[in-house]
Amino acid sequence: MPACPVCEQRTVRHFLHCQGGEYLRCDTCQATFLHPEQRPTAEREQDYYQLHDNRVDDPGYRKFLSRLSTPLLAVLPAAQQGLDYGCGPGPALAVMLKEAGHDISLYDPLFRPDETALQRSYDFITCTEVVEHFHHPAEEFHRLHSLLRPGGILAIMTCFQTDDSRFANWQYRRDPTHVVFYREETFHYLARQFGWRCEIPSKDVVLIFKP
Secondary structure, eight states, rough: OOOOOTOOOOEHHHHHHETTEEEEEEETTTTTOGGGGOOOHHHHHHHHHHOOOTTTOHHHHHHHHHHHHHHHHHHSSSSOOEEEEOOSSHHHHHHHHHHHOOOEEETTTTBOOGGGGGSSEEEEEESOOOOOGGGGGGHHHHHHHHHEEEEEEEEEEEOOOOOGTTTTOOOHHSSSTTTEEEEHHHHHHHHHHHHHHEEEETTTEEEEOOO
């Protein structure tokens, strides 16, 4: 068995075979993940993501993103410097945060691979519908931790995995670019490892506070 890509522990076991995919479960952090040998290529990910209609001016999409922006803005001081990490081709959240008075940089490995954005530090970082795509989440969380200034906030939105009996037919699992699925317990575990304070203001939204 491979090590868990989220917590890097060896407490991994087989969870489910489904539609040709082998899914594994980590008993330490409770993450569920696709076997590393079955992850999609970057080209396949980009082609599939191009099918999404994430327009900046779409009121429905902005309402969806407000699930994260509303609790984040409620705790952010004025005029902060932020990074939209994994912004995708249509960075609607960045526009919403700029409208609220914040300075936002953009980074996405497929659509905005601007490495200079990763050479600065930030008051806050957003990851909306991003962490489920991470092939190496342990490395990514260490990177995000290093990019945050002391007292900074990491805001994550991803669909929490809950009911094992529904996993096979879960729409979120059926997206071929989603390779890691997190429970609330997963984020609480990560918070303990990094010394973060973790809050879950609503379902599928996590606010992590760096000391």
